[in-house]
Amino acid sequence: MTAASRPIKLACRNVWKVYGRRPDYYFDSRGYVIDPDALAERLRAEAHLPAVVDASFEVATGEIFVIMGLSGSGKSTLVRCLSRLVEPSAGEILLDGRNLLAASGKELIELRRHAMGMVFQNFGLLPHLTVLDNVAFPLKIQGKPAKEREARAREMIALVGLEGREASFPHQLSGGQQQRVGIARSLAVGPELWFLDEPFSALDPLIRKQMQDEFLRLQRMLKKTIIFITHDIAEAFRLADRLAIMRAGKIVQIGRPADIVLNPADDYVAQFTEDMPLLRVITAGDIATPANGAALPERSVAADTSLEALIPQLASGVGGFAVTGDGDNPPAVLNAGAVLAVLEREQARRKSS
Numbered sequence: 001m002t003a004a005s006r007p008i009k010l011a012c013r014n015v016w017k018v019y020g021r022r023p024d025y026y027f028d029s030r031g032y033v034i035d036p037d038a039l040a041e042r043l044r045a046e047a048h049l050p051a052v053v054d055a056s057f058e059v060a061t062g063e064i065f066v067i068m069g070l071s072g073s074g075k076s077t078l079v080r081c082l083s084r085l086v087e088p089s090a091g092e093i094l095l096d097g098r099n100l101l102a103a104s105g106k107e108l109i110e111l112r113r114h115a116m117g118m119v120f121q122n123f124g125l126l127p128h129l130t131v132l133d134n135v136a137f138p139l140k141i142q143g144k145p146a147k148e149r150e151a152r153a154r155e156m157i158a159l160v161g162l163e164g165r166e167a168s169f170p171h172q173l174s175g176g177q178q179q180r181v182g183i184a185r186s187l188a189v190g191p192e193l194w195f196l197d198e199p200f201s202a203l204d205p206l207i208r209k210q211m212q213d214e215f216l217r218l219q220r221m222l223k224k225t226i227i228f229i230t231h232d233i234a235e236a237f238r239l240a241d242r243l244a245i246m247r248a249g250k251i252v253q254i255g256r257p258a259d260i261v262l263n264p265a266d267d268y269v270a271q272f273t274e275d276m277p278l279l280r281v282i283t284a285g286d287i288a289t290p291a292n293g294a295a296l297p298e299r300s301v302a303a304d305t306s307l308e309a310l311i312p313q314l315a316s317g318v319g320g321f322a323v324t325g326d327g328d329n330p331p332a333v334l335n336a337g338a339v340l341a342v343l344e345r346e347q348a349r350r351k352s353s
């Protein structure tokens with residue numbers, strides 16, 4: 001199924017978070033705002049900080065939705081609003097259609113314990129507990145019996161490739177290994193929604209890349225609904241099914257990576273993404289056209305193949321590909337000409353930058 005045809009897991013509608021002396025003064029009981037930009041400006045002028053400005057988006061079941069922006073743009077505040085770790089000033093958050101803002105304190109605790117997993121940049125492990133006990137910890141909080149906790153924790157530890165390290169303490173592990181423990185722990189409760197807030201930012205670049213691969217491998221198996229925060233644009237483009245770009249509290253564009261590089265919403269997004277190589281970001285599925293009953297080329301490629309990976313075949317004279325595996329979409333064709341058009345566009349970008 002394509003993301004568009006999957007059910008919506010999480011919907012965020014016109015969410016605001018304002019810090020300051022009396023944020024409630026600015027919203028009526030329905031939280032309805034006519035002109036969000038004007039209100040954000042007024043708030044700033046009146047010594048308030050609109051950390052999240054009128055954020056709206058939907059995340060489909062099984063999707064990786066990345067929220068990207070520079071430091072201070074409001075990413076962490078927004079994601080904390082989604083689990084109500086931070087109380088939004090206005091707006092609606094719907095989980096499976098159910099209004100999270102109407103949930104009682106007790107219901108919220110239950111939801112966080114059972115339906116949500118969270119991974120943070122600083123790993124957040126308990127230093128005096130072993131790997132096994134760290135991973136089993138959320139199950140203990142849930143009141144699961146010891147045997148069941150241990151079996152599940154061992155399963156999660158194996159899933160993240162740390163078998164054999166069950167008895168180690170966090171300080172005996174590398175940064176990458178500690179974050180694997182953090183990931184295993186967050187998955188132990190089998191969350192439907194998985195929040196990752198800059199999970200790999202503390203790792204050095206090589207380990208970071210390995211962890212991204214590992215994360216994608218896990219997601220292919222687990223198919224969680226994921227909200228992933230990063231300020232690293234390469235990481236965002238690598239991992240996202242769709243991404244939201246934030247600036248000064250506001251989401252300035254939401255789209256698939258290819259949409260964003262091909263049609264940036266404004267100069268800010270264009271500048272922000274200008275170093276992302278088009279041939280690496282754009283996939284065969286992004287620019288293939290429906291075959292409409294015409295004969296398909298003999299060679300076929302998967303829809304998620306980057307154009308970059310097709311260059312050697314095109315250089316050796318292949319004229320086109322049948323594009324397969326794009327969910328429910330009809331059979332499609334990618335011609336060499338379409339790839340060349342992207343290449344031409346990349347050259348024009350390089351010249352003008």
Ligand SMILES: Nc1ncnc2c1ncn2[C@@H]1O[C@H](COP(=O)(O)OP(=O)(O)OP(=O)(O)O)[C@@H](O)[C@H]1O
Pocket residue numbers: 019049051069070071072073074075076077078231
């Ligand atoms: N409890 C708070 N009280 C007042 N202001 C806050 C509070 N928490 C965050 N802010 C402000 O809200 C804005 C957004 O912060 P936030 O941490 O969400 O940004 P971010 O994009 O996640 O940044 P980073 O990548 O540096 O974590 C910042 O200006 C920050 O100073």
